[in-house]
Amino acid sequence: xxxxxxxxxxxxxxxxxxxxQTGQSLTICAGKQATAKQSGLKVKFxxxxxxxxxxxxxxxxxxxxxxxxxxxxxxxxxxxxxELNTNSGPKSDQFDGWAIDLESLTPAPxxxxxxxxxxxxxxxxxxxxxR
Numbered sequence: 001x002x003x004x005x006x007x008x009x010x011x012x013x014x015x016x017x018x019x020x021q022t023g024q025s026l027t028i029c030a031g032k033q034a035t036a037k038q039s040g041l042k043v044k045f046x047x048x049x050x051x052x053x054x055x056x057x058x059x060x061x062x063x064x065x066x067x068x069x070x071x072x073x074x075x076x077x078x079x080x081x082x083e084l085n086t087n088s089g090p091k092s093d094q095f096d097g098w099a100i101d102l103e104s105l106t107p108a109p110x111x112x113x114x115x116x117x118x119x120x121x122x123x124x125x126x127x128x129x130x131r
Contacts, residue, residue, distance in 0.1 A: 023127035024127075045070055045122050047068065053065065053066050056109070069081060074095070084101075103124065104123045107120070107121075
Protein backbone atom coordinates (compact mmCIF):
# COMPACT_ATOMS: atom_id res chain seq x y z
CA UNK A 1 0.00 0.00 0.00
CA UNK A 2 2.85 2.38 0.86
CA UNK A 3 4.45 1.68 -2.52
CA UNK A 4 1.24 2.52 -4.37
CA UNK A 5 0.77 5.80 -2.47
CA UNK A 6 4.43 6.73 -2.95
CA UNK A 7 4.18 5.99 -6.67
CA UNK A 8 1.03 8.10 -7.04
CA UNK A 9 2.59 11.01 -5.14
CA UNK A 10 5.73 10.78 -7.25
CA UNK A 11 3.69 10.77 -10.47
CA UNK A 12 1.70 13.83 -9.33
CA UNK A 13 4.93 15.64 -8.42
CA UNK A 14 6.41 14.93 -11.85
CA UNK A 15 3.28 16.26 -13.56
CA UNK A 16 3.39 19.46 -11.49
CA UNK A 17 7.12 20.00 -12.17
CA UNK A 18 6.68 19.32 -15.88
CA UNK A 19 3.74 21.70 -16.22
CA UNK A 20 5.58 24.40 -14.25
CA GLN A 21 8.55 24.16 -16.63
CA THR A 22 6.42 24.23 -19.77
CA GLY A 23 6.93 27.59 -21.39
CA GLN A 24 4.39 30.04 -22.66
CA SER A 25 4.84 31.09 -26.28
CA LEU A 26 4.16 34.59 -27.53
CA THR A 27 4.19 35.77 -31.14
CA ILE A 28 5.03 39.47 -31.21
CA CYS A 29 5.02 41.79 -34.21
CA ALA A 30 7.86 44.27 -34.65
CA GLY A 31 7.24 47.40 -32.60
CA LYS A 32 4.50 45.72 -30.55
CA GLN A 33 4.29 44.38 -27.00
CA ALA A 34 2.69 41.29 -25.49
CA THR A 35 2.23 40.09 -21.91
CA ALA A 36 2.90 36.51 -20.86
CA LYS A 37 0.08 35.52 -18.50
CA GLN A 38 2.05 32.90 -16.61
CA SER A 39 5.01 35.16 -15.74
CA GLY A 40 3.40 38.57 -16.01
CA LEU A 41 6.40 39.69 -18.09
CA LYS A 42 5.77 42.26 -20.80
CA VAL A 43 7.87 41.69 -23.90
CA LYS A 44 8.29 44.39 -26.52
CA PHE A 45 9.83 43.50 -29.88
CA UNK A 46 11.99 46.62 -30.36
CA UNK A 47 13.78 45.89 -33.64
CA UNK A 48 15.67 43.51 -35.90
CA UNK A 49 19.35 44.37 -35.51
CA UNK A 50 20.56 42.14 -38.33
CA UNK A 51 19.19 39.56 -40.72
CA UNK A 52 21.77 37.62 -42.69
CA UNK A 53 19.69 34.43 -42.92
CA UNK A 54 19.79 32.54 -46.18
CA UNK A 55 16.93 33.63 -48.45
CA UNK A 56 14.25 31.00 -48.97
CA UNK A 57 14.79 31.10 -52.75
CA UNK A 58 18.57 30.61 -52.61
CA UNK A 59 21.07 27.85 -51.87
CA UNK A 60 23.53 28.91 -49.20
CA UNK A 61 26.55 27.31 -47.57
CA UNK A 62 25.67 28.89 -44.23
CA UNK A 63 22.20 29.32 -42.71
CA UNK A 64 22.97 32.86 -41.56
CA UNK A 65 21.65 34.61 -38.47
CA UNK A 66 19.08 37.16 -37.42
CA UNK A 67 19.46 39.18 -34.22
CA UNK A 68 16.59 40.97 -32.52
CA UNK A 69 16.34 43.37 -29.62
CA UNK A 70 13.52 42.98 -27.10
CA UNK A 71 12.64 44.88 -23.96
CA UNK A 72 11.35 42.81 -21.04
CA UNK A 73 9.48 44.40 -18.11
CA UNK A 74 8.49 42.56 -14.92
CA UNK A 75 5.44 43.21 -12.72
CA UNK A 76 7.43 45.66 -10.56
CA UNK A 77 8.35 47.77 -13.60
CA UNK A 78 12.02 46.76 -13.84
CA UNK A 79 13.18 46.63 -17.47
CA UNK A 80 15.98 44.91 -19.33
CA UNK A 81 17.00 44.97 -22.99
CA UNK A 82 17.94 41.60 -24.48
CA GLU A 83 19.51 40.67 -27.79
CA LEU A 84 18.57 37.21 -29.06
CA ASN A 85 19.74 35.32 -32.15
CA THR A 86 18.17 32.73 -34.42
CA ASN A 87 21.35 30.79 -35.16
CA SER A 88 24.72 32.05 -33.92
CA GLY A 89 25.04 33.80 -30.61
CA PRO A 90 22.72 33.53 -27.63
CA LYS A 91 19.20 32.39 -28.46
CA SER A 92 18.06 32.87 -24.89
CA ASP A 93 18.63 34.94 -21.78
CA GLN A 94 17.28 35.18 -18.25
CA PHE A 95 15.34 37.86 -16.40
CA ASP A 96 13.61 37.91 -13.01
CA GLY A 97 13.65 34.09 -12.62
CA TRP A 98 12.45 33.38 -16.15
CA ALA A 99 14.19 32.01 -19.24
CA ILE A 100 13.37 33.91 -22.44
CA ASP A 101 14.04 32.05 -25.70
CA LEU A 102 13.77 33.16 -29.32
CA GLU A 103 12.11 30.23 -31.08
CA SER A 104 11.77 31.74 -34.55
CA LEU A 105 11.67 34.92 -36.61
CA THR A 106 9.42 35.33 -39.64
CA PRO A 107 9.25 36.08 -42.48
CA ALA A 108 12.35 34.47 -43.88
CA PRO A 109 14.26 36.72 -46.28
CA UNK A 110 13.83 36.50 -50.05
CA UNK A 111 16.66 37.39 -52.41
CA UNK A 112 14.58 39.55 -54.76
CA UNK A 113 13.02 41.82 -52.15
CA UNK A 114 13.93 43.59 -48.96
CA UNK A 115 11.93 42.59 -45.88
CA UNK A 116 9.72 45.35 -44.50
CA UNK A 117 10.94 45.91 -40.89
CA UNK A 118 7.33 46.11 -39.65
CA UNK A 119 6.46 42.68 -41.11
CA UNK A 120 8.72 40.74 -38.73
CA UNK A 121 7.21 38.48 -36.07
CA UNK A 122 9.20 36.88 -33.28
CA UNK A 123 8.05 33.75 -31.47
CA UNK A 124 9.30 33.97 -27.88
CA UNK A 125 8.97 31.29 -25.19
CA UNK A 126 9.08 32.19 -21.51
CA UNK A 127 9.74 29.42 -18.96
CA UNK A 128 10.22 29.45 -15.19
CA UNK A 129 13.79 28.70 -14.17
CA UNK A 130 14.13 25.73 -11.83
CA ARG A 131 15.34 26.44 -8.34
